[in-house]
Amino acid sequence: MQYLNDIKSLNLEELKVELKAEFKDIFAFRAEQIYSWLHEQNVESFDEMTNLSKELRENLKLKYEIRNCEIEQKLESQLDETKKYLFKLNDGEFIESVLMKYKYGYTVCISTQVGCSMKCTFCASTIDGCKRNLTPSEMLSQVYKIEKDNENIKVSRVVLMGMGEPLDNFDNVLKFIELITDKKGKNLSNRNVTISTCGIVPKIYELIKLNPQFTLSISLHAPNDEIRNKLMPVNKKWNVDELLKACKEYTKATNKRISFEYVLIDTVNDDPEHAKELARKLKNILCYVNLIPVNEVTENNYIRSTDQKIQNFKKILDDAGITTTVRRTLGKDIEASCGQLRRTR
Template sequence: MDLRNLTIDEIKSYLETIGEKPFRAKQIFKWVHRSIENIDEMTDLSKDLREKLKNDVYICNMNIVGMEESKVDGTRKYLMAMKDGNIIECVFMRYKHGNSICISTQAGCRMGCTFCASTIGGKNRDLTSGEMIGQILKVQKDTGESISNIVLMGTGEPFDNYENVMKFLKLVNSKEGLNIGMRHITISTCGLVPEIRRLADENNQVTLAISLHSPNDELRRNIMPIAKKYSLDELLDACRYYINKTNRRITFEYSLIDGVNDHLENARELSALLKGLLCHVNLIPINLVKERDYKKSQKERVEAFKNMLESRGIEVTVRRELGSDIEAACGQLRRQYLKELD
């Protein structure tokens, strides 16, 4: 049983089963949400209690098996090996407003988006909430810097692992743990409609990001298999429900692919689709994926696309390209590592 996967109340219940006082639960929780890697590091617990713990529980740790650091902006891309040998990625990014981390929620992904390297090879398994926490703690320990913002936009579809992601939010928000506020957390989904509605009903304050990448169903179905299950009408109905329930602005991610979805007509369609929604569009010049034929849109086309949206009243930014000199796009470094193992 992984201690990092347990709430304080769950640790209390466990302690009662081994005849220990429940007040120890807070102590243990605080320890496992620091960057310790074994139970013996809990120095304010008695040796007898530590020995009892070692009989039943462990602390989820992962080993850094690869790391690339950008010489341009200090972005770090990590490859981590899990206890069972699965490989995941996370990215550490420095901003003026604080450090951010993009974490993985699954080992692999089954969503099949054609512009994404993470989905090549499919999904191996879901990550636990403790394994999500573990990525943050490992990076904080490696960098010696604290992290104040979290993006669930690494390998995997967070809403395909909904229960573990919701538990992760509770753990990471705990005052006795990392104490990262919900407003400092972004969850990205390719568009799982029922889970968008579920998140709205959770009534927390996270930021929701929707991977849109197309202004119409036909084009979206060609690049995102999830669009064959949920139409844009269904997706936008769920988005309106979310906005009405939470009064939170949605971010629509739009990866610009040269000659595919970056025409001015696409921008006109997109502005019409999103008109009246409490939203923001984040344009992303796509990263090259070696196994795909897609290319990044030229800067002039990106600017023209942005200007078209702005002229029609849509709030829009172009994502700052971090880690441009390393394989910082989701799934690329992991994919290269796995190919070298084959």
């Protein structure tokens, strides 16, 4: 399928250059108007840009497309206020995103790929593999569509923890962050954007050079290679020590704390000795740990650790001086929790 140029993936300066090249007599302020329509007012068609002439709108249609996510299905949790969206993309592929409500405001968990190729054994997103990367505009559209569908709420935090490995879609993810934090667009604070990665070590070193202001979260899930190799095949390429070395370099260079995610699976990685080993590995890294009781995925037989085991694990880390929280499970009844999103239903 042949697509027109993806206008929503352009930053303002790129848009100015594009429009000047395509339409010789266009004024620069027109680019700012179009950019505002796309990123502040969340329009989904050129016809909605009512302060542009009809002629210009028609010409834009010939050169560009506005890539949008269409809501195929929306599920609302009966346990909390979480909403899960199944989105259909322009090419017919599907992705899932989640809206969560907290005391401080709204958080959207977005996908960065159609599926995932990392093969983490506890995660549904990887079951059907990875079809393709998402464009910056497709990532933006998940946020914009959810805002519009909920009476134009303002999302205060975005986490790239849905389907896909963000650092496997490196350039598009960075462009998405540039666009969503642009003061002339959505103007979301960098501090309110979190990227979660399974540990693609070379890309972490690339991030160091960029001195990012967003939060980096590492899906660790095991204190040693023996366990992590079984849970996360990526560990066979970059092992625990290599990953933690990169994380330590990252915190030194950026002076920003890293979040380590650790899914707790009964009898697999939740023993007190595992907690002690994890504490030793993390003791000299500027970080905190987010414990996640594993969520049910039909295709595997993993069982959630007991509440007692979870609290014991947390106490060991706390006593070692490592700030530790237990993630509250949201959207459990609609399979909207961590590790449950997938590209097919």
